[in-house]
Amino acid sequence: MNEQTLSMRLERVAAHVPLGARLADIGSDHAYLPVALVRRGAITAAVAGEVALTPFAAAERTVRESELESQVTVRLANGLEAIEPSDGITAISLCGMGGETIRDILDSAKARLSGQERLILQPNGGEQPLRQWLMENDYRILCEEVLRENRFDYEIIVAERTGPVLYTAQELYFGPLQLQSRSPAFLAKWQRLLRQKHKTLASFAQARQAVPEAKVQAVAREVKWITALLA
Numbered sequence: 001m002n003e004q005t006l007s008m009r010l011e012r013v014a015a016h017v018p019l020g021a022r023l024a025d026i027g028s029d030h031a032y033l034p035v036a037l038v039r040r041g042a043i044t045a046a047v048a049g050e051v052a053l054t055p056f057a058a059a060e061r062t063v064r065e066s067e068l069e070s071q072v073t074v075r076l077a078n079g080l081e082a083i084e085p086s087d088g089i090t091a092i093s094l095c096g097m098g099g100e101t102i103r104d105i106l107d108s109a110k111a112r113l114s115g116q117e118r119l120i121l122q123p124n125g126g127e128q129p130l131r132q133w134l135m136e137n138d139y140r141i142l143c144e145e146v147l148r149e150n151r152f153d154y155e156i157i158v159a160e161r162t163g164p165v166l167y168t169a170q171e172l173y174f175g176p177l178q179l180q181s182r183s184p185a186f187l188a189k190w191q192r193l194l195r196q197k198h199k200t201l202a203s204f205a206q207a208r209q210a211v212p213e214a215k216v217q218a219v220a221r222e223v224k225w226i227t228a229l230l231a
């Protein structure tokens with residue numbers, strides 16, 4: 001992967017960035033996503049935000065070597081602190097981090113969100129708490145995808161603030177739009193997870209020390225939901 005050839009995962013993220021957007025890519029690492037999009041003429045400008053020094057330096061190098069300093073600004077900053085009002089950001093991508101981390105980044109700097117930005121989120125796990133945050137903050141999920149690459153299942157969640165929205169517990173767990181479209185990648189992901197959950201329940205039953213009942217019940221409820229989904 002580099003700034004010309006993105007992974008399939010980042011290609012699918014790229015497909016959800018509106019044409020002509022001003023993108024803030026938070027946790028950008030090498031800045032491959034914003035640089036690829038600017039090179040293609042798909043976006044007008046970008047901010048690549050990084051909290052850690054080594055990926056920040058890698059992002060600066062990618063931008064410098066692509067001679068895109070006038071369009072891609074790299075900032076060493078925690079989360080949304082990379083965004084300044086004068087950037088006029090219209091889309092924010094947060095990819096390749098846990099869903100809880102993405103949620104915390106959004107939650108800790110809500111004041112920096114105008115509410116006009118499209119959020120393009122690619123959590124590695126923790127999708128349920130992330131969807132919960134979106135619902136609690138009036139974001140509607142506009143698009144969802146599951147894809148598999150290098151033996152990992154990835155989810156992409158696209159959301160915009162539209163006003164109050166209510167999702168059921170199952171919609172928060174599986175994804176409201178995934179539940180409707182039931183794509184092959186989505187169903188295959190949950191088949192794999194069901195096998196894992198069965199193994200977890202079996203290991204609980206054989207554990208030397210009793211596993212707290214609440215924990216067993218929580219996994220048993222997930223098994224019930226997934227079984228019903230796949231029935």
Ligand SMILES: C[S@@+](CC[C@H](N)C(=O)[O-])C[C@H]1O[C@@H](n2cnc3c(N)ncnc32)[C@H](O)[C@@H]1O
Pocket residue numbers: 010026027028029030049050051052055077078079080094095096097101105
């Ligand atoms: C696994 S990399 C993902 C890189 C790229 N977004 C992708 O999807 O390929 C996660 C990056 O997020 C950065 N990161 C984690 N927490 C962050 C935060 N609070 N603010 C900015 N960057 C953060 C890490 O330093 C790391 O470079």
